[in-house]
Amino acid sequence: MQSRSFFKLTDEKRGWAFISPMIIFMMALYLYPLLHSSIISFKDKNGNWNGLLNYLQLFSDSMFWISLKNTVFFTIVSVIFHLIIGLGLALLLNLKLRPLVMNFFRGVLMVPWLLATIVAAGIWVLIYHPVGILNYFFISLHLISVPISWLGNPKIALLSVILVNVWKFYPLYMIMVLAGLKAIPIELYEAAKVDGAKPYQSFLHITLPHLRSVIIFMTLLDTIWTFRHFDLVYVMTGGGPMYKTELLTNYIYDVSFRNLQFNYGSTITIFMLIVSLIFSVFYLRLYHEGE
Amino acid sequence: MDSLGFQKRKVFHFVIYYFLLIVATLIIFMPILWMISVSLRPNKEVLLTPPAWIPQTFTIEAYRSVLINPSNIRSFLNSLIVSLSVTGLSIILASLASYGFSRFRFRGKTACSFFILVTQMIPPIFLLLPYFIMMSRLGLYDTYLALIITFTSFTLPFCTLMLRSYFDTVPREIDEAALIDGCSWWQALIRVILPINIPAIIATGAFAFILAWTELLFAVALTQSKGMRLFTVALSVYIGEYSMRWNELMAFSVLACIPLVIGWVFLQKYIIEGMTAGAIKY
Numbered sequence: 001m002q003s004r005s006f007f008k009l010t011d012e013k014r015g016w017a018f019i020s021p022m023i024i025f026m027m028a029l030y031l032y033p034l035l036h037s038s039i040i041s042f043k044d045k046n047g048n049w050n051g052l053l054n055y056l057q058l059f060s061d062s063m064f065w066i067s068l069k070n071t072v073f074f075t076i077v078s079v080i081f082h083l084i085i086g087l088g089l090a091l092l093l094n095l096k097l098r099p100l101v102m103n104f105f106r107g108v109l110m111v112p113w114l115l116a117t118i119v120a121a122g123i124w125v126l127i128y129h130p131v132g133i134l135n136y137f138f139i140s141l142h143l144i145s146v147p148i149s150w151l152g153n154p155k156i157a158l159l160s161v162i163l164v165n166v167w168k169f170y171p172l173y174m175i176m177v178l179a180g181l182k183a184i185p186i187e188l189y190e191a192a193k194v195d196g197a198k199p200y201q202s203f204l205h206i207t208l209p210h211l212r213s214v215i216i217f218m219t220l221l222d223t224i225w226t227f228r229h230f231d232l233v234y235v236m237t238g239g240g241p242m243y244k245t246e247l248l249t250n251y252i253y254d255v256s257f258r259n260l261q262f263n264y265g266s267t268i269t270i271f272m273l274i275v276s277l278i279f280s281v282f283y284l285r286l287y288h289e290g291e
Numbered sequence: 292m293d294s295l296g297f298q299k300r301k302v303f304h305f306v307i308y309y310f311l312l313i314v315a316t317l318i319i320f321m322p323i324l325w326m327i328s329v330s331l332r333p334n335k336e337v338l339l340t341p342p343a344w345i346p347q348t349f350t351i352e353a354y355r356s357v358l359i360n361p362s363n364i365r366s367f368l369n370s371l372i373v374s375l376s377v378t379g380l381s382i383i384l385a386s387l388a389s390y391g392f393s394r395f396r397f398r399g400k401t402a403c404s405f406f407i408l409v410t411q412m413i414p415p416i417f418l419l420l421p422y423f424i425m426m427s428r429l430g431l432y433d434t435y436l437a438l439i440i441t442f443t444s445f446t447l448p449f450c451t452l453m454l455r456s457y458f459d460t461v462p463r464e465i466d467e468a469a470l471i472d473g474c475s476w477w478q479a480l481i482r483v484i485l486p487i488n489i490p491a492i493i494a495t496g497a498f499a500f501i502l503a504w505t506e507l508l509f510a511v512a513l514t515q516s517k518g519m520r521l522f523t524v525a526l527s528v529y530i531g532e533y534s535m536r537w538n539e540l541m542a543f544s545v546l547a548c549i550p551l552v553i554g555w556v557f558l559q560k561y562i563i564e565g566m567t568a569g570a571i572k573y
Contacts, residue, residue, distance in 0.1 A: 011395040011396045011397055012395075012397045012398065013397075014391070014395050014397075014476055015391045015392075015394075015395030015396065015397035015400065016391070016397055016399075017391070018387050018388060018390050018391025018392075018394075018395070018476075018480075019387070019388045019391035019392060019403060021384055021387055021388070022384040022385065022387065022388035022447060022451060023388070023403055023406075025384060025443070025444070025447070026406070026407070026410060026444065026447060026448070027406075029418075029422075029440070029441075029444040030410050030413065030418075030444070032421060032425060033417065033418045033421030033422065033425075036420075036421045036424065037417065037420070037421060088315075089315060092308070092311060092312050092315070093312075095308055103559065103560075105312060105316060106559075106563075107555065107556070107559050108316055108320060109315075109316060109319060110555070110559075110563075111320065111323060111552075111555075112319065112322075112323075114501065114548070114551045114552065114555055115323075115505075115544075115548060115551075116504065116505035116507070116523055116526075116547060116548075117505060117507060118505075118507050118523045118526045118527055118530075119326075119526065119544040119547055119548060120322075121530065122326075122526060122529075122530055122540050122541070122544055123322045123323070123325065123326045123541070123544065124322065125530060126325070126326075126329065126337070126537055126540075126541070127322060127325065129338060131338045131340060132338065132342075133325065133342045136340060136341060136342055140341070167319065167322070175563050175566065175567060176566075176567060179563075179567035224412055227414070228414035228415065228416060230415070230416060230508050231507050231508065234507075234508070234527075235507075235527055235530055249414065249416045252416050252419075253416065253419070253508075256419070256420050257420075257512065262420060265420060266420065269414070269416060269417040269420070270417075272414050272416065272417060273413060273414065273417050276412050276413065276414055277409070277412060279412070280408075280409060280412035283412070284405070284408055284409070287408065
């Protein structure tokens with residue numbers, strides 16, 4: 001009783017004392033950009049207010065729409081495959097394996113996530129080379145007769161970049177789903193077995209319902225993360241061929257740092273911020289339900 | 292007879308299951324094996340038809356060329372300095388904040404933890420131009436400090452969430468016992484809470500290190516001189532070159548992976564535990 005009142009009396013100041021270094025640091029680094037970008041997105045090149053002109057420019061800017069379309073496609077396809085591969089491998093890893101064997105496979109399957117994106121990009125640029133191993137592999141299986149320019153062909157360049165993204169980032173799903181699987185009480189499966197349930201029935205009625213929240217959670221997070229991806233396109237294609245792989249982030253980089261249109265660049269980042277925050281609202285609601 | 296059939300089916304499942312797991316692992320790991328294989332051969336053997344998995348001329352020439360170049364060594368050192376500083380700074384700020392969040396009730400607590408969660412959702416590209424301007428005005432453009440500060444602003448939110456979820460599992464009675472023994476709150480954190488959470492600190496630090504070690508975009512935008520290049524920037528310069536020295540590029544990549552892989556082998560368990568604890572509440 002005594003110690004509880006002791007806690008209460010002193011909580012206010014002490015709590016702030018402990019969190020303030022981090023909060024001040026983060027405020028300084030996030031509020032300034034927020035203010036700065038919001039302000040200059042309403043100004044023209046010479047620093048004069050021009051109202052919503054920059055925002056109206058978005059509607060008539062065909063490159064903006066192209067890169068938005070590419071980004072949406074990139075995000076949806078990547079997230080779907082992250083989920084399928086991550087879920088599949090997590091289920092494989094969760095079957096009766098000795099802990100040591102499980103740790104080994106899990107460790108190896110996580111390696112793509114560990115690599116710097118620039119390293120992954122370098123490896124795949126070599127694999128995608130016109131006389132590289134991927135073309136050789138397909139030719140020797142007689143699936144194609146002439147080498148494919150994986151990163152140069154406008155029809156498949158974006159898919160090639162997506163493949164690298166899938167390879168690099170599926171492990172996050174894998175470990176999150178695996179952790180979710182481990183949290184399911186084994187008694188449930190035993191009870192189901194006693195009641196004569198087939199394996200696929202226990203999967204449908206026990207495993208999937210328990211994974212529901214993990215999957216929704218990860219899909220939201222992954223959508224937010226994939227939507228803002230930058231490195232792969234920057235290194236592998238530079239947005240080409242014919243802007244077929246230009247993502248919003250890469251377009252913003254070009255507008256701001258190549259064309260030096262800081263104001264319009266900020267306008268597009270505000271657009272991206274708003275889209276991300278919309279997804280975040282769902283994420284935060286789930287997070288607080290979990291708490 | 293029936294039990295024999297059951298046994299057979301079990302063995303059959305077992306074989307199928309291991310087959311799937313091994314094939315999947317091989318396919319996923321193949322690009323990494325190719326990187327290692329290419330790094331161990333002369334450049335003229337890289338694009339042979341048919342390609343050979345085992346180098347015909349086995350040589351560590353590529354590694355020698357990478358390591359003999361002082362600017363490459365410099366870029367590794369830069370990456371190491373920046374990543375270790377980010378790791379240290381993140382651990383210090385995150386453990387203070389997590390302790391505050393986990394142990395005290397105060398006005399504005401919900402707002403602060405909400406702010407931390409939201410910062411994670413902000414696309415980095417949104418921060419790029421403001422950081423560039425901010426660092427230029429502060430005279431920090433093209434310095435370690437600019438990189439350390441910006442990278443820490445990316446690692447800190449997740450580190451705080453991760454550590455907090457660990458601190459929350461430590462009963463308050465432990466702090467109280469330390470206080471009764473005459474410790475201040477500050478000492479309770481340093482002498483009692485941090486030591487029993489060493490695995491969590493390691494996981495948090497490893498997470499911050501990985502993020503900082505692999506960052507590219509801000510390293511490109513906030514540095515200019517060759518002496519300030521991180522290895523990620525040096526690698527992107529390699530890839531952009533007209534005549535590709537693939538074996539050197541792959542050797543460079545292998546070298547860049549070594550710190551992470553060594554850490555991974557020893558810390559896998561902690562890192563995975565920490566990541567799943569920080570991102571998801573069941």
